[in-house]
Amino acid sequence: MKYKISMFLVLVILFSAKSIAHPIKMSTGKVSYNKEQRNIEVTLNFFIDDFLQHLKVIYHSQDLDFKEMSKDALSIVEDYIRNKLKISVNFKPYELKILTTNIIEENVFQVILILDNFNPQYIKTIEISNELLIDAFKDQSNIIHIQMDKDSESQPYRFMRGNTYKVFKINYQCN
Amino acid sequence: MSDIGFYFKEGIHHITDIKGYDHMLFIITLCAFYRFDQWKRLTVLVTAFTIGHSLTLALSSLDILRINQSLVETLIPVTILLTSIYNVVAKAKKDRKFALNYLLAMFFGLIHGMGFSNFFKSMMMGISDTSIVIPLFGFNLGIEVGQLFIVAIFMAILYISTRIMHVQHRDWKIFISGGGAIMSLSMIINAILSI
Numbered sequence: 001m002k003y004k005i006s007m008f009l010v011l012v013i014l015f016s017a018k019s020i021a022h023p024i025k026m027s028t029g030k031v032s033y034n035k036e037q038r039n040i041e042v043t044l045n046f047f048i049d050d051f052l053q054h055l056k057v058i059y060h061s062q063d064l065d066f067k068e069m070s071k072d073a074l075s076i077v078e079d080y081i082r083n084k085l086k087i088s089v090n091f092k093p094y095e096l097k098i099l100t101t102n103i104i105e106e107n108v109f110q111v112i113l114i115l116d117n118f119n120p121q122y123i124k125t126i127e128i129s130n131e132l133l134i135d136a137f138k139d140q141s142n143i144i145h146i147q148m149d150k151d152s153e154s155q156p157y158r159f160m161r162g163n164t165y166k167v168f169k170i171n172y173q174c175n
Numbered sequence: 176m177s178d179i180g181f182y183f184k185e186g187i188h189h190i191t192d193i194k195g196y197d198h199m200l201f202i203i204t205l206c207a208f209y210r211f212d213q214w215k216r217l218t219v220l221v222t223a224f225t226i227g228h229s230l231t232l233a234l235s236s237l238d239i240l241r242i243n244q245s246l247v248e249t250l251i252p253v254t255i256l257l258t259s260i261y262n263v264v265a266k267a268k269k270d271r272k273f274a275l276n277y278l279l280a281m282f283f284g285l286i287h288g289m290g291f292s293n294f295f296k297s298m299m300m301g302i303s304d305t306s307i308v309i310p311l312f313g314f315n316l317g318i319e320v321g322q323l324f325i326v327a328i329f330m331a332i333l334y335i336s337t338r339i340m341h342v343q344h345r346d347w348k349i350f351i352s353g354g355g356a357i358m359s360l361s362m363i364i365n366a367i368l369s370i
Contacts, residue, residue: 024297045301108300139194143298145178156181 025050025137031087031126033148033174039114040123042087042096044132048109054136055080066109069101077101077111086129087115094118123148123172130159148172179313182298186317189294191324197251197362198287199325204258204355205280206329208265210344211337214330216273221326223277227284228291229315235292236299236311247289249366254283255359262352291318 027046034041048066056064059076066073078098087094094115104110126146133140138161146168147154157166190198205224209217234240261279295314299307336342 024294026297026300028298028300028302030302043301047300104301110301145302154178156178158181158185 025133025140027051027132027140027142029142029144031128031144031146033123033172034114035149035175037114038174039118040087040089040126041099042085042113042115044081044085044111044113045104046109046111046133048103048107050133050136051109054133058135066101066103074098074101078113081111081113081132084131084133084135088127089115089118090120090122090124091127092120121174123170123174126168126170127166128157128159128168129165131164132159134159134161134164146170178309182310182313183317183320185298186314186319187321187324188317189291189314190318190321196358197255198290200355200358201251201255201258201283201287202322202325203329204255204262204352205283206326206333207348207351207355208262208276211330211334217326217330220276220280221322223280224284224287225319225322227281227286228288228318229284231285231288232291232295232315232318233288233311235289236295236307240289242289244289244293247286247293249363250286251290252359252362254286255355256363258283259352259356259359262348262355291315 024047027044029042029044031040031042033039052064052066055076056062058080061072061076064073064076069077078096081098082096085096087096094117096113097116099112099114101112102110128144130142130144132142134142140160142159143156144159145154145156148170152172155168157168159166189195193199202221202224205220206217209220231240235242258279291314295311298314299310333347336347337344
């Protein structure tokens with residue numbers, strides 16, 4: 001009897017092992033100052049399955065593939081990010097421009113962007129509106145770390161539905 | 176907010192989040208076995224669970240331990256189910272039985288810790304070039320504080336139920352354990368049906 005119960009439990013575990021994974025809807029990111037580029041660098045990290053599936057639906061592009069980033073694919077990613085992520089510095093808005101994309105872990109797609117025509121000498125505040133994938137998943141969270149350089153204070157923040165805008169006090173001299 | 180403060184808050188939020196109730200359900204089911212006057216034993220038991228999950232949270236988050244996450248998420252409701260069954264079938268407590276309870280709580284803690292690390296690693300994806308020690312410490316501390324909060328609320332309800340409303344502890348234990356068993360079974364069955 002104990003053997004049968006043990007076998008039953010093993011079968012339950014085996015059959016359910018693929019499906020019970022707790023779905024985590026999250027993206028992460030970092031905003032820092034790149035001294036070589038003399039620009040603010042925005043690094044975003046997405047779960048590939050969630051991000052790709054959502055872009056395929058809203059852009060009607062079933063051929064979209066992050067492993068081979070065609071010009072069209074890059075354009076779609078950039079367009080989506082520009083629509084859902086708005087960054088202003090000292091209350092002046094800037095458009096985001098993709099520098100590069102990578103697949104950095106098995107299911108993680110990374111996009112690195114800079115601010116177009118960015119040139120202030122002093123960053124007093126950074127204002128961020130982040131609605132990435134919030135249109136796709138009601139539980140989506142987007143964690144962004146603001147840290148200008150390794151000597152600056154890190155300011156992590158979680159953006160989510162109902163809480164998509166934040167003003168960060170930076171007070172950073174760009175050299 | 177600094178890194179440690181942010182991840183501390185995330186730890187509390189993760190364990191007390193009603194939408195992700197599996198960890199909370201395990202703690203409640205674990206506590207159900209004990210009467211209000213056995214709070215010292217309960218404290219030791221929860222400490223055992225804490226030691227277990229802190230260990231695997233750290234090892235898994237630092238990539239020293241790698242386990243299939245789908246398997247971990249399956250084992251978590253199994254720990255709840257087994258604890259529920261144990262609460263109902265276990266008879267008189269003796270010291271050696273308590274030692275077994277302690278070891279079981281620690282072992283189940285190892286499993287839950289791997290579940291916590293899944294969430295923590297998601298929060299660190301793509302930004303692990305920075306040190307994760309402070310965020311990990313903050314997150315684990317938040318989980319411990321959240322856990323204490325859950326136990327405190329549970330003990331308050333236990334006191335009201337058994338000391339003021341005079342519910343028999345046996346009935347209380349069966350009610351809580353039954354609820355734990357049903358909810359964990361439904362998690363497991365849902366998973367099977369969604370294959």
